[in-house]
Amino acid sequence: MVELAILGFLGERPLHGYELKRRVAHLTGHVRPIADGTLYPAIKRLEKAGWLSRRTEPGSRAAPRHVLSLTEAGRDELRRRLRDAGGVQISDENHWFTVLAFLRQLDDPAQQAAVLRRRRDFLREPSSFFYEGERPLAAEEFEDPFRQGILTIARATSRAEMRWLHATLKALDPQGPR
């Protein structure tokens, strides 16, 4: 998730680590500070894979800024990760939001639409709040106001997202598949 965010932000413009940290922290709506120990090792990994390069700004300040840019291989990797997104492997809303934040960079509307369709199909799967395996939930669980809250919130989210997906798919790909 952090790697995708780094690739995505650097796909927009070169940045140094600290600025990246600020942007990643603000990515998911509420401010979720990202730890140094998450960011810098992730940058190292991506650099080692050849996906980003750093240019150290030496004289400007004694504390050197490392300006990071996406390489061509990095841009390919970003597009590959965006293209493959949308399915089950996306475990949480934050991860999906990270994909959406950078999906614009996937240029091709047909590929963007494919990602949204995959997400739509995932959301269409019946949610299992009412059944655990084959067993219907016990009555007490319907009486539990907190479990009712889960249902209420999940349904509202799902409905809003579905509406948006349908509208956006129509706009992206008016006579596209399915």
Add this chain to the structure above:
Amino acid sequence: MVELAILGFLGERPLHGYELKRRVAHLTGHVRPIADGTLYPAIKRLEKAGWLSRRTEPGSRAAPRHVLSLTEAGRDELRRRLRDAGGVQISDENHWFTVLAFLRQLDDPAQQAAVLRRRRDFLREPSSFFYEGERPLAAEEFEDPFRQGILTIARATSRAEMRWLHATLKALDPQGPR
């Protein structure tokens, strides 16, 4: 998150590992299989901490079932984790849903209400979609349909959850604090 789910389910009734695995997988709406390598080590950790005990059913099948139960210390730990929940440390919707799924077991309505109020205060923090730090987002970001989607979905979720929180708090704690 898995530990909380294990404590929560065992707080309802004794279960063996495999059944626990099914229930945890179905906990968050869409089926998210939980890996064996997640579940069994987590059970070991909780057992080692003295929070759950196992009774091996020997003869019934050659493959032995280990029926797990919550100890008294385990119940204390569950209640402690529920009591402390609701704040910033809850990083995603799935984690919060796990808390809600078992919040009933926190018996005391005042303590339940405190958890919901903490969540409400967290959601009230202005979301930073429009501002990154002090800098307002560039116009292009409003024109990006995918970033607009993030906003749309996040707002719908937040509104639904807020409505539910207010209603539930009123019911729980009619003349409670704040």
Add this chain to the structure above:
DNA sequence: ACTAACATGTAATCTGTTACATGATTGA
């Protein structure tokens, strides 16, 4: 002078995944 924000990193630890490993039971 002091504090907050800027700026970059490492080490230990935690929690999770995938892949490996084994074996019994049940139904087609």
Add this chain to the structure above:
DNA sequence: TCAATCATGTAACAGATTACATGTTAGT
């Protein structure tokens, strides 16, 4: 007999956190 499901575990690895570690710059 073959596959799916039941049932339990370990090993290697991935990704994240917290705490540690250092130093600069800008504002009060």
